[in-house]
Amino acid sequence: MKKLMTIIVAAAVFSACTSQQPKMLVLYYSQEGTTQKVAEEIVAQTGADIERIEAAEPYSGNFEETIQRCLKEREDGVMPEAMPITSDLSKYNVIFIGYPIWFGTYAPPVASLLKDIHLDGKAIVPFCTFGSGGLDSSVADLKQALPGADIREGFGIRAARMDNLKPELERFLILGGYKEGEVETYPDYSAQAPVTEEEAAIFDAACSDYQFPLGTPVSVGSRETSTSVDYRFTAEGNGPDGNVSHSTVYVTVPKADGSTPEFTMVVR
Numbered sequence: 168m169k170k171l172m173t174i175i176v177a178a179a180v181f182s183a184c185t186s187q188q189p190k191m192l193v194l195y196y197s198q199e200g201t202t203q204k205v206a207e208e209i210v211a212q213t214g215a216d217i218e219r220i221e222a223a224e225p226y227s228g229n230f231e232e233t234i235q236r237c238l239k240e241r242e243d244g245v246m247p248e249a250m251p252i253t254s255d256l257s258k259y260n261v262i263f264i265g266y267p268i269w270f271g272t273y274a275p276p277v278a279s280l281l282k283d284i285h286l287d288g289k290a291i292v293p294f295c296t297f298g299s300g301g302l303d304s305s306v307a308d309l310k311q312a313l314p315g316a317d318i319r320e321g322f323g324i325r326a327a328r329m330d331n332l333k334p335e336l337e338r339f340l341i342l343g344g345y346k347e348g349e350v351e352t353y354p355d356y357s358a359q360a361p362v363t364e365e366e367a368a369i370f371d372a373a374c375s376d377y378q379f380p381l382g383t384p385v386s387v388g389s390r391e392t393s394t395s396v397d398y399r400f401t402a403e404g405n406g407p408d409g410n411v412s413h414s415t416v417y418v419t420v421p422k423a424d425g426s427t428p429e430f431t432m433v434v435r
């Protein structure tokens with residue numbers, strides 16, 4: 168375990184690079200309200216303006232029906248249209264774009280809107296909610312879709328961990344310079360090493376409830392902060408094609424009394 172680091176740093180405020188306060192807008196799509204909570208919390212913490220993205224033909228809200236409709240749209244090569252937004256984008260230099268992860272990337276109404284608006288030269292801050300993961304893959308897709316924009320580091324949280332939203336988002340906003348404040352610097356994860364029995368038990372306690380198999384942990388790195396011990400597991404499992412696949416599974420064990428290990432994200 169790496170030595171506990173408790174260095175407190177003041178975040179670089181975004182406006183330090185410019186003489187003006189950045190003008191920020193939160194644009195988000197949310198089908199079931201989870202991503203909306205993140206969008207509203209960004210507004211609460213930064214005072215950004217906000218606008219919701221709407222599908223021209225809304226999805227039903229039923230999980231299975233939405234999956235089936237998406238699969239059909241993909242098969243037919245159909246991109247469901249988004250309603251035009253009303254915000255004047257020229258007023259903003261930082262635009263948070265929020266979405267639920269659907270099939271490993273941003274939900275289709277967001278993809279559709281991105282085709283209709285011009286974001287060249289803007290700082291784009293992605294944020295998302297997901298069942299298990301998809302922040303990295305969706306950010307990579309955003310970079311491809313918006314080559315003229317400055318795609319910043321993004322924020323993601325599992326829908327099952329929304330109780331942790333406020334502090335995790337606040338840390339992200341301060342580190343990104345979108346909000347003033349101080350945060351603890353976290354150490355890097357230690358190098359991956361074979362998983363001990365105790366670490367395998369932590370993996371199981373965090374992941375066994377998840378609806379889809381996350382594989383068997385084969386190596387792990389860890390770090391300790393003032394509030395948690397975090398683990399980065401490499402897990403081995405069978406991919407959809409039956410071949411062996413590897414994923415990175417993140418687990419956190421909060422230090423608060425009575426806390427249990429939490430699965431935070433998988434990167435496939």
Ligand SMILES: Cc1cc2nc3c(=O)[nH]c(=O)nc-3n(C[C@H](O)[C@H](O)[C@H](O)COP(=O)(O)O)c2cc1C
Pocket residue numbers: 196197198199200201202203230233234237266267268269270271272296297298299300301325326
């Ligand atoms: C059609 C559909 C596809 C989804 N695909 C994924 C996925 O690939 N990966 C994932 O982790 N979660 C996936 N989810 C779960 C959502 O990302 C998650 O429930 C999200 O928090 C919903 O956000 P919302 O309440 O703002 O709509 C999917 C949900 C739906 C409805």
